[in-house]
Amino acid sequence: MEQKDISTEVYQYFLEYSWPGNIRELRNTIEYCMNIIEENEKSIELKHLPPKLLNNKEKDKKIKTLAELERHAIQNLLQIYGNSSEAKKIIAKSLGIGIATLYRKIKNLEV
Known part of the structure; x- marks a missing residue:
């Protein structure tokens, strides 16, 4: 061969x-x-x-990375609830994380 x-x-x-x-x-x-x-x-x-x-x-x-999944979930919730401070409190609660953690993820994941 x-x-x-x-x-x-x-x-x-x-x-x-x-x-x-x-x-x-x-x-x-x-x-x-x-x-x-x-x-x-x-x-x-x-x-x-x-x-x-x-x-x-x-x-x-x-297969997506955890960061991609988090970014996608946060983006979807922001579209549903909006970008206000009150909306972010609802989003944080629905994700089971603190508001500061949500803000950090929004910044780090460039949402």
Whole structure:
């Protein structure tokens, strides 16, 4: 079997993927790619990756950080209740945090 290169996109994809199956999953992925790549193709491209691997990566992209979730929740509540001091007291109470904590989160999360 002829040696193939790995495209920059695939290399970056491999670096960013969490590899829950460890080295076995990586080895199986490369073996899969080598089995489906055409003889005249010089490098492994994203199109050669197993669909399962591509779908899992998309799921990883959908996972948000805690800061993103907090920012989103606070933004939604500000839209519902408004931006007044009284509204912020209601928002803080509904989130189960103190008013000072809410103001700090608004500042730190750039809401």
